[in-house]
Amino acid sequence: MTGSLLERRAIRIKQAWEKFIKTGILENYVVSLSIGRSWKRCFEKNINPYGHLEHLNVNSGALCKQKVNNNFVLSTAPFMDNIYNFVKGSGFIVILTNNEGLILKTYGDPVIRQKMRSISMEEGICWAESNIGTNAIGTCIIEKKALQVNATEHYCKILHDISGSAAPIFNPRGNLVGVLALIGIYRDSHLHTLGMMVAAVKAIENQLSYQEAQAGLIEANKYAGTIMGTMSEGVLLINREGIIKQINKAGCGILGLRPGEGHGRSAQKVFGENSPLVAALKDGAGYNEREMTLNSKEGEPLRFSSNAMPIIDESGEISGIVVTIREIKSVHRLVNRIVGAEASFNFENIITGNNKLLAIIDKAKRMAKSHSNILILGESGTGKEMFAQSIHNYSEYSQGPFIVINCGAIPRDLVESELFGYEDGAFTGAKKGGRPGKFELANGGTIFMDEIGDLPIELQPALLRVLQQRQVTRVGGSKVIPVNIRVISATHKDLYQEVQKGNFRLDLFYRLNVLNIKLPNLRDRKDDMAPLVDYFIGKFRIRTGSGVEKVSPKTYEIFYNYHWPGNIRELENVIEQALHAARGDTLEPEHLPENILPKTAPQKEAGKEQMSYSDHEAQIIKEALVKFNWNISLTAKNLRIGRSTLYRKIKAYNLMSSLF
Numbered sequence: 001m002t003g004s005l006l007e008r009r010a011i012r013i014k015q016a017w018e019k020f021i022k023t024g025i026l027e028n029y030v031v032s033l034s035i036g037r038s039w040k041r042c043f044e045k046n047i048n049p050y051g052h053l054e055h056l057n058v059n060s061g062a063l064c065k066q067k068v069n070n071n072f073v074l075s076t077a078p079f080m081d082n083i084y085n086f087v088k089g090s091g092f093i094v095i096l097t098n099n100e101g102l103i104l105k106t107y108g109d110p111v112i113r114q115k116m117r118s119i120s121m122e123e124g125i126c127w128a129e130s131n132i133g134t135n136a137i138g139t140c141i142i143e144k145k146a147l148q149v150n151a152t153e154h155y156c157k158i159l160h161d162i163s164g165s166a167a168p169i170f171n172p173r174g175n176l177v178g179v180l181a182l183i184g185i186y187r188d189s190h191l192h193t194l195g196m197m198v199a200a201v202k203a204i205e206n207q208l209s210y211q212e213a214q215a216g217l218i219e220a221n222k223y224a225g226t227i228m229g230t231m232s233e234g235v236l237l238i239n240r241e242g243i244i245k246q247i248n249k250a251g252c253g254i255l256g257l258r259p260g261e262g263h264g265r266s267a268q269k270v271f272g273e274n275s276p277l278v279a280a281l282k283d284g285a286g287y288n289e290r291e292m293t294l295n296s297k298e299g300e301p302l303r304f305s306s307n308a309m310p311i312i313d314e315s316g317e318i319s320g321i322v323v324t325i326r327e328i329k330s331v332h333r334l335v336n337r338i339v340g341a342e343a344s345f346n347f348e349n350i351i352t353g354n355n356k357l358l359a360i361i362d363k364a365k366r367m368a369k370s371h372s373n374i375l376i377l378g379e380s381g382t383g384k385e386m387f388a389q390s391i392h393n394y395s396e397y398s399q400g401p402f403i404v405i406n407c408g409a410i411p412r413d414l415v416e417s418e419l420f421g422y423e424d425g426a427f428t429g430a431k432k433g434g435r436p437g438k439f440e441l442a443n444g445g446t447i448f449m450d451e452i453g454d455l456p457i458e459l460q461p462a463l464l465r466v467l468q469q470r471q472v473t474r475v476g477g478s479k480v481i482p483v484n485i486r487v488i489s490a491t492h493k494d495l496y497q498e499v500q501k502g503n504f505r506l507d508l509f510y511r512l513n514v515l516n517i518k519l520p521n522l523r524d525r526k527d528d529m530a531p532l533v534d535y536f537i538g539k540f541r542i543r544t545g546s547g548v549e550k551v552s553p554k555t556y557e558i559f560y561n562y563h564w565p566g567n568i569r570e571l572e573n574v575i576e577q578a579l580h581a582a583r584g585d586t587l588e589p590e591h592l593p594e595n596i597l598p599k600t601a602p603q604k605e606a607g608k609e610q611m612s613y614s615d616h617e618a619q620i621i622k623e624a625l626v627k628f629n630w631n632i633s634l635t636a637k638n639l640r641i642g643r644s645t646l647y648r649k650i651k652a653y654n655l656m657s658s659l660f
């Protein structure tokens, strides 16, 4: 287009503008559709075409707020600088506005900027179309597209000497965030300025996208870091070159490193060449619950269990692995909690007013504070396990597990692996990855070896070795595992007599019997009868729905005269059964099970065949065993008897035969 052509077009537009301002009629489309639409909006809003923009004030508050909160201004600065360098001396200024047309930044020669101030082109003034009519900035915001407004295309006459090119800036989500514009004197304008704005805005939008993606990554990284930091498990991210790229605080702790120390280290160096983790990195196969042992800087063994999961990239290649590690102690603690290996009784739960037993409790409390092995002797049901639990809870080992082993109940060929654990492939049927034994599981706590008198003689040397050396070696393994445990054993047998009979080793007897407690039978502490009866009535009243509140003198007489071979457990069972049978508020002899009644006592339900206590008990146990599918722990728990007692009763009543 030649100068004269441009001039002629300018004249035509001027005429059209004058007519439109007077009549509101836009006859032939000498202006673009965008400008035509804008003129109409201005006309309808009664914007004064002859106004001097004196109503426009700098809104410094809005400007300040925008600048403080907006790194948009900072992100665009280098681009505005570039354009300014390009148009320097051309009579144009570069302008950045927000999405409402508020001028945030102007770049330009001081003289031009000063001149532009006369038409309110300065930071803090809003160039919205509703303020100053058709203009490149305001109209670009409404039309949401790049456009150029020249001279008389402006709605207000005061702007007829200028030319503006503006392009909208959208963020990555497609929202308008601002406008980049080049404004100057009309006669110096150039057709290419609009193209320049569009290109610059494209670059700004790319920069915004990049920044947003980066901010997202930083935020995700921050979240991941926080999550890793709060985990009690150790977590490591290892790249394909085997370098530890991230390790959390727990991971450093488990590996004996200072926080942050593991970062950047070679996994092979930290875990050893033969570790499954190094293999997982090579072959891309993850693994679960593998045990590892390393030596700390101080030479202490660090034992932990680990899981690994490879990270596979889009091309199917291994780009690294995520490894989680957990101290064996904490794994065992968790296992113990799940299997219920926790001691629930305390000395306060032992109901007694008997002086002899009170003195024994005092002695047991003193013993609890030592680290020596304790042997508890007493007939069945006298409270040996209750004492063992109370000692554990009163001792330094109380935070650790309480593991019970019934030495008489484990099949002979399994005792060794149950006590000491086994390694992978130790025998046919051994679990992959091996299994820890009860001594390992009890580490840091107490091991209660019930029915120690029934421990097979051929296994006694191995137990003696563990007690002497305080370390175990798994069956089929060679690694020595140190264990810090308190050993409490118990038996209803006369252990010394067992030694003399040749069933029990004397050296093991001495080892176990460093401290000992002999619990009295119930028949020898009849003064405890009333408090125990009261206690058990209270314990079972709700469960049985019974209204019993007192015990008749005749019933007490029976209790005092009975010899209680099953001791407190038997009393507990008798009260529970009696509460089921009783209807009123008093426990009478007829509510009691047959076997505890003296021979002269009146018979219940004459004519009907009576079951003996033992038959009755055998039947109840048999039914419970069937109900719980012969799961000994569940059955014992449900019958509220010890596992050892259950085993003994199964043997005594020959209940195994009912299986075949």
Ligand SMILES: Nc1ncnc2c1ncn2[C@@H]1O[C@H](COP(=O)(O)OP(=O)(O)OP(=O)(O)O)[C@@H](O)[C@H]1O
Binding pocket: 349, 350, 351, 352, 378, 379, 380, 381, 382, 383, 384, 385, 386, 387, 450, 492, 568, 569, 572, 640, 641, 642, 643, 644, 645
């Ligand atoms: N003094 C007591 N106060 C309250 N309950 C008691 C007391 N003594 C024992 N018991 C209860 O009697 C039952 C048997 O106790 P425990 O299992 O400790 O006996 P035990 O001697 O270990 O038996 P076993 O040799 O048969 O394993 C438990 O239910 C326990 O709660």
